[in-house]
Amino acid sequence: MDSSSTTSGGGSARREATRQKLYEAAVTLIAEQGFSATTVDEIAERAGVAKGTVYYNFASKSVLFEELLRHGVGLLTASLREAAERTVGDGGSKVDALDAMIRAGLVFIDRYPAFTQLYVAELWRTNRAWQSTLMVVRQQAVAVVEGVLRDGVANGEFSEEIDVPLTAAALVGMVLVAALDWKSFQPERSLDDVHAALSRLLQGRVSGCR
Amino acid sequence: MDSSSTTSGGGSARREATRQKLYEAAVTLIAEQGFSATTVDEIAERAGVAKGTVYYNFASKSVLFEELLRHGVGLLTASLREAAERTVGDGGSKVDALDAMIRAGLVFIDRYPAFTQLYVAELWRTNRAWQSTLMVVRQQAVAVVEGVLRDGVANGEFSEEIDVPLTAAALVGMVLVAALDWKSFQPERSLDDVHAALSRLLQGRVSGCR
DNA sequence: ACATTTGAACTGACTGGTCAGTGCAAAAGT
DNA sequence: ACTTTTGCACTGACCAGTCAGTTCAAATGT
Structure with a gap:
């Protein structure tokens, strides 16, 4: 040791x-x-x-970048998975699990803002060597969210009408963009503030229920 | 003429x-x-x-790019403003207005995917010459959403607890990322499909009401 | 204790290629 | 007549990648 x-x-x-x-x-x-x-x-x-x-x-500039991507991505997925598991699978409600993952995402972006920025900037490019690496990462992250959504549907907790892949992507995007905006344009806000706002949006307390 | x-x-x-x-x-x-x-x-x-x-x-490569940005940005703001005005201000509910803006965003991205892609990739960069041009656009777009949210709060239609700027940013991000994902990874989906999924998320019918 | 060897890690000047931007005479369009 | 476009050769800066040489700490020898 x-x-x-x-x-x-x-x-x-x-x-x-x-x-x-x-x-x-x-x-x-x-x-x-x-x-x-x-x-x-x-x-x-x-x-x-x-x-x-x-x-x-x-070996090269590109290889440095690709290994950097893999390195950062490992941190992110570990963080997300840990959050999903921490809110125990079957006991707690799935909304709580989603909420925990939102927070995990925010904590990650708070800690590694540059990596997140870089990731978003490169993700939707085409014809790049490291495209596949990025897609794998995206798929891992989105898959965790999709899993929770599917569990919730099976559960009866979420409506059966929801489109799981699209909703998962939208949720990831919501957190990503809100967090980048937070860091870039309102950095004085606290993480709890941002989390509360997103949580409210998730639970439909903006417009859904009164 | x-x-x-x-x-x-x-x-x-x-x-x-x-x-x-x-x-x-x-x-x-x-x-x-x-x-x-x-x-x-x-x-x-x-x-x-x-x-x-x-x-x-x-005059130069950078100037070409900057004028390109201004050009595309004109199209975007016109599109958003038009959508906001089409759903008449006081008569209809504010959720409908938000919904219409989501659709307008999707239509724009559907028509100019490359511009959107480029915009997202450049928006959160720092130390770039054209940063301010990009920020202006962002501010305009978010401001329209913020206006609708504020009206809805005054209205009693939305909870007073919501954080207007953060929620607006999150909504814009939701549409942006969901749409880019749609174009990149599930291009066979129809616009209506994507719109329906986002609409459901907006109205809290995923998790909020039972 | 001290000298010597080894090799992984590091250095920085150098090379070969790429690319933004120029210059200009001739051609094409209106 | 004029504006606009073409084609193409050229320059100078910049940059990814190379390589012969240096450093140093640990291993080995005496």
Whole structure:
């Protein structure tokens, strides 16, 4: 368990540290400027590392980006899945599960705003090498929501009329855009504020029931 | 009103036609690849025009893009405003007004998917020259929704607890993301399908009332 | 204790290609 | 007559990716 010893997985501690620095530098720069407008020199400089080091650690600029995507996506899905499971599957209501996932999404975006920004900017592009990586991620995230919705329908808790895939996508979008807007245009709001507003929208207390 | 006559603004009909061709070529290419990854040669080729013509009509690649943005944005705001006005202000319920705006949004995205894609990809970027242009558009769109929400609250139709700016942003995001998802991942669905699903979500018939 | 070797990690100057933007004479359109 | 477009050669900046050489910590030798 000694963290400085040669651990399994082939990556030395030093190497892992530089990769991490490169991820952090790349994610903010690409979120700000986009992939093509960001140069490898910039990434290296911001990471405090020589350009050659980038290529020692990653086969190419695209590969760096793809691994960065996978890295961030792992964090997101883990976070979502954990939230769905925390609100115990069969005991609690499914609305509560959705609500918990909304909060998990907000917490994630709060912690990794640059990654989210970058993700949204690249998701709907076509003809890009890493398209499939992005789709996989999207599918994982949406699938968790879809699962909860389906359970709720089977449950009788949700109407049978709802279109599960479309509704799941809309919910994800709602959280995504509301959160990006929050971070960009009203950063002073608290997470609880934003969560409360979305929660109310979800539960139809805006217009549905009186 | 003769469209072929020398209209105001100094642009001849021929010139206007090439500018239009360049807009159309640029919008799809930039939506697919992003601004930096799209070359002027590509744009010229797709528009069926010589490279020199691009520079005869626009001062630079960035200027072309900025004017393209302004052009598309004009279409969007006109479309939204028209939708808001069509559902007469005081007579109908505000939910209906929201519903009509959702449909207007979907129709717009259906007609100009590339522009929407490009818009979303660029909106949350920082440190870009055309940021302010994009923000203005966002503000206009969200403001229309906010107005309807506020009217509904004054009306008694919506709960007084709702957070107007946040809810407006969330609604816009819901439509935006659901529509982009529709176009990218389930293009066979009809507009009515998508509209119905979003409508149901809006009216809280997913989870709210039993 | 100290010297020597090893090799993974890192460096930064350099290369080859790409691309925004220019210049201009001839052609086409109105 | 004039505006607009064409075609194409050219420049200069910029940038992804390479590679010969350096650093340093741990392993090995004495």
